[in-house]
Amino acid sequence: MTISINDTTQYHRSDGASLGWEQTISECLNDINSPYMNALKTRRVYGDTISDLFKANSLLKSNARVLEVGGGYGRLAARLLENFPDISMIMADVSPVFLHRQKELLSRFGARVEFVNSDIFEYISICDEFDLIVANEVVGDLPAIVDIRKSDLIEFFESEKVPEGIDEVGADCLSNARDFIQNLKIDIDDETNIAPDIINLNTGAMEFISMAMEKTPALWVSEHSSDYEIPKSMSGMFRDIGLDKWPKKIVLFNHNEVSICFDHLKRGVKNSGYQYTGGSLMELLNVRTDDEIRFVLLSGSIANENHEIIGEFLNHVKEYQWLLVQR
Numbered sequence: 001m002t003i004s005i006n007d008t009t010q011y012h013r014s015d016g017a018s019l020g021w022e023q024t025i026s027e028c029l030n031d032i033n034s035p036y037m038n039a040l041k042t043r044r045v046y047g048d049t050i051s052d053l054f055k056a057n058s059l060l061k062s063n064a065r066v067l068e069v070g071g072g073y074g075r076l077a078a079r080l081l082e083n084f085p086d087i088s089m090i091m092a093d094v095s096p097v098f099l100h101r102q103k104e105l106l107s108r109f110g111a112r113v114e115f116v117n118s119d120i121f122e123y124i125s126i127c128d129e130f131d132l133i134v135a136n137e138v139v140g141d142l143p144a145i146v147d148i149r150k151s152d153l154i155e156f157f158e159s160e161k162v163p164e165g166i167d168e169v170g171a172d173c174l175s176n177a178r179d180f181i182q183n184l185k186i187d188i189d190d191e192t193n194i195a196p197d198i199i200n201l202n203t204g205a206m207e208f209i210s211m212a213m214e215k216t217p218a219l220w221v222s223e224h225s226s227d228y229e230i231p232k233s234m235s236g237m238f239r240d241i242g243l244d245k246w247p248k249k250i251v252l253f254n255h256n257e258v259s260i261c262f263d264h265l266k267r268g269v270k271n272s273g274y275q276y277t278g279g280s281l282m283e284l285l286n287v288r289t290d291d292e293i294r295f296v297l298l299s300g301s302i303a304n305e306n307h308e309i310i311g312e313f314l315n316h317v318k319e320y321q322w323l324l325v326q327r
């Protein structure tokens with residue numbers, strides 16, 4: 001195992017980029033008639049739920065400018081443009097394939113939307129200010145340091161020397177990992193969340209949040225998390241709960257993502273003096289918690305296709321969190 005940076009840009013720049021095998025929540029809940037809607041108390045398209053949250057936080061006043069990074073097939077943007085008729089949006093995406101899909105879906109909004117094919121780190125360093133930046137299921141794609149052996153990290157901490165057998169890239173990663181851990185005051189021996197033998201760190205996600213907050217008073221982030229908690233209303237309803245809360249590599253078609261430790265991001269946000277609210281996406285989506293759902297999740301017995309869809313969806317969405325960062 002070699003310490004390295006997980007990088008998805010080559011995959012996203014390729015013709016093969018697709019959301020077909022990723023099952024993003026915004027895709028699952030993009031149609032009121034989707035079978036995934038059976039998992040919600042009230043059928044509501046994802047982009048409308050997020051619009052409600054933005055409204056409740058008075059985020060999008062008239063003529064607001066919104067940047068969405070990594071907009072995928074453009075579903076969330078379509079609902080924002082519909083629900084806030086005065087706003088304009090810039091869609092920035094590294095993937096020509098996804099950007100093409102966004103253009104197709106959003107063409108009916110005309111000059112209210114612009115499209116930029118760029119890596120987000122490049123674009124955000126040169127762009128103007130926005131009233132809101134949206135990063136929905138994107139930060140897990142951003143560079144992350146992966147495959148650090150905990151024993152190597154401890155040796156590096158203690159001796160300041162790079163352990164034998166680690167190449168130049170690994171040595172750089174190790175020193176960045178040390179800075180990340182020290183800046184965020186993370187205790188790798190914390191008994192309530194002891195680090196695993198192989199450590200991954202969301203360095204790119206943290207860097208993106210810092211850069212984005214220089215350009216906006218408000219930032220929306222949602223992602224597959226490693227430190228999710230099951231809401232009280234659903235406690236005891238899930239069988240597979242992760243053991244430690246550190247970021248995990250998620251193997252997907254032709255690329256890997258890394259789940260996000262929201263506690264680490266929140267520490268960074270707090271260090272920079274920003275405020276945040278956030279929580280479980282299951283609560284925000286208002287998923288069902290009734291006896292049928294309890295049965296589907298706990299019995300493992302699938303009585304029909306609908307049960308299978310609900311069970312798979314809830315087991316997936318349980319791991320998602322959201323964060324609204326504000327200056």
Ligand SMILES: C[S@@+](CC[C@H](N)C(=O)[O-])C[C@H]1O[C@@H](n2cnc3c(N)ncnc32)[C@H](O)[C@@H]1O
Nearest residue numbers: 024026070071072093094095119120136137141
């Ligand atoms: C998992 S998809 C999420 C799509 C969409 N937001 C959704 O929720 O369905 C990740 C998106 O981020 C984009 N992306 C990944 N890395 C990026 C980068 N470095 N800069 C800009 N966009 C990036 C991908 O092309 C894709 O559109």
